[in-house]
Amino acid sequence: MKLLIHWLLLSGGIWLTAYFVPGITVSGFLTSIIAGACLGFINTLIKPILKLITLPINLLTLGLFSVVLNGLLFWALSAVVPGIIITTFIAALIGSIIVALINWAGTKILRLD
Numbered sequence: 777m778k779l780l781i782h783w784l785l786l787s788g789g790i791w792l793t794a795y796f797v798p799g800i801t802v803s804g805f806l807t808s809i810i811a812g813a814c815l816g817f818i819n820t821l822i823k824p825i826l827k828l829i830t831l832p833i834n835l836l837t838l839g840l841f842s843v844v845l846n847g848l849l850f851w852a853l854s855a856v857v858p859g860i861i862i863t864t865f866i867a868a869l870i871g872s873i874i875v876a877l878i879n880w881a882g883t884k885i886l887r888l889d
Contacts, residue, residue, distance in 0.1 A: 778888050779816075782879070787812030789878035790860075796874065799867030800860075807859035814857050815875070818849050846872040 787808045794802040802808050826845060827834070834841045847869035854862040862868045883889060 781886060781888060782883070783809075783812050783816055785812075785879045785882040786815050786875065788882075789875035790815070790871075792878065793871045793874045797867050797871045799863040800871050803859035807857065811853055811857045811860055815850070815853055818853065818856075823849060843869070843873070846876060850875065 787805075790811050791802060791805060791808040794800050794808070802811070823845070826849075827842070830841060830845060847865060850872035851862050851865060851868035854860045854868075862871065
């Protein structure tokens with residue numbers, strides 16, 4: 777059940793981000809559902825490996841490189857999922873922050889910890 781709720785939170789976050797951030801377009805709600813599943817997969821499997829590889833940079837920047845890494849992975853989502861267009865890295869960075877905040881707030885409100 778937690779997995780389904782996280783998936784819906786990610787999908788809704790992607791859908792809302794497309795409305796608020798210029799430079800991010802989503803062709804439909806079904807596309808955001810697919811993107812939510814892909815983003816969950818990326819965050820579960822690929823992100824921990826990349827965080828381990830970039831640990832020295834992350835230590836030098838006192839953890840700020842994690843935000844950049846989230847933006848890069850969000851930008852990579854547009855290459856994986858057809859129907860999502862992210863034009864610039866700044867849009868991806870802002871979009872990843874918004875999606876992360878929506879996901880964080882949803883897990884706190886629904887007490888999924």
